[in-house]
Amino acid sequence: MSSDPSSPSSSTGAKSATPENPQRLYGRRKGPTMSQRQEQLLETLLPKIRVPAAKEMDETINPADLFSKEITDYWFEVGFGKGEHLYWQAEHFPTTGMIGCEFYLNGVASLLGKIDENTRDNIRLYEGDARHVMKALPEASIGRAFLLHPDPWPKNRHAKRRFVSQENLDLFARLLKDNCELRIGTDHPVYARWTMLQMSLRDDFVWMAEGPDDWRKSPADWPETRYEQKAKDGIPVYLRFKRLARTK
Ligand SMILES: C[S@@+](CC[C@H](N)C(=O)[O-])C[C@H]1O[C@@H](n2cnc3c(N)ncnc32)[C@H](O)[C@@H]1O
Numbered sequence: 001m002s003s004d005p006s007s008p009s010s011s012t013g014a015k016s017a018t019p020e021n022p023q024r025l026y027g028r029r030k031g032p033t034m035s036q037r038q039e040q041l042l043e044t045l046l047p048k049i050r051v052p053a054a055k056e057m058d059e060t061i062n063p064a065d066l067f068s069k070e071i072t073d074y075w076f077e078v079g080f081g082k083g084e085h086l087y088w089q090a091e092h093f094p095t096t097g098m099i100g101c102e103f104y105l106n107g108v109a110s111l112l113g114k115i116d117e118n119t120r121d122n123i124r125l126y127e128g129d130a131r132h133v134m135k136a137l138p139e140a141s142i143g144r145a146f147l148l149h150p151d152p153w154p155k156n157r158h159a160k161r162r163f164v165s166q167e168n169l170d171l172f173a174r175l176l177k178d179n180c181e182l183r184i185g186t187d188h189p190v191y192a193r194w195t196m197l198q199m200s201l202r203d204d205f206v207w208m209a210e211g212p213d214d215w216r217k218s219p220a221d222w223p224e225t226r227y228e229q230k231a232k233d234g235i236p237v238y239l240r241f242k243r244l245a246r247t248k
Pocket of ligand 1 (some may be wrong): 081082102129
């Protein structure tokens with residue numbers, strides 16, 4: 001087993017930060033209720049549609065190399081949970097390549113179950129820290145990115161664990177093509193405020209909302225996720241940011 005707990009071959013979770021994994025990962029890697037079929041799908045189907053991570057690569061990942069058919073755009077989702085949103089997008093935009101990352105293996109296995117039943121050829125998955133893939137994809141290679149109901153870590157002392165950080169926004173800004181969208185959903189008021197504050201510090205993103213309905217109502221192409229449905233922390237908000245055009 002790898003000594004890097006955030007590597008896909010580990011099942012325990014990270015213990016300490018390293019230059020490669022600057023911020024510790026939290027949360028369970030695997031829950032107790034994985035079925036035999038799910039275990040099997042992780043062994044058989046996942047390797048066929050898996051994205052190799054940066055540290056397993058000598059060079060940048062070319063997203064076109066990940067898919068076996070012609071793809072018109074590439075979209076990227078961080079922490080897809082059980083993959084309801086990712087699958088919906090893949091189904092409704094069949095020529096778009098959906099690249100999803102999820103650290104929790106039971107979630108990955110759930111999505112694999114759905115892919116296995118309905119054969120989708122425009123989904124690629126990474127069962128580990130999304131930042132590994134974000135660093136490996138080329139600059140301006142992604143047409144839309146999603147971060148939906150990230151773990152809120154509402155206590156101030158845990159703020160460093162929130163996925164929305166200047167460091168990770170730099171990664172999104174690097175990945176996204178000019179004028180393309182980063183979507184962030186949350187039902188936690190602390191996380192919503194935090195996101196707006198972090199975004200207000202950026203000169204490469206602009207909030208797209210023109211009125212309250214733009215962030216209070218979900219757009220038609222923003223299907224409900226499992227955590228959005230639970231909305232246990234408050235009323236969900238739908239935050240859309242445009243990656244401004246690069247000036248140089
Ligand atoms: C609260 S859940 C939300 C899941 C899903 N997006 C939804 O809305 O139903 C957050 C998910 O993000 C995953 N996650 C957190 N940090 C991650 C990272 N750095 N890379 C990949 N997945 C991550 C967690 O494992 C967890 O499944």
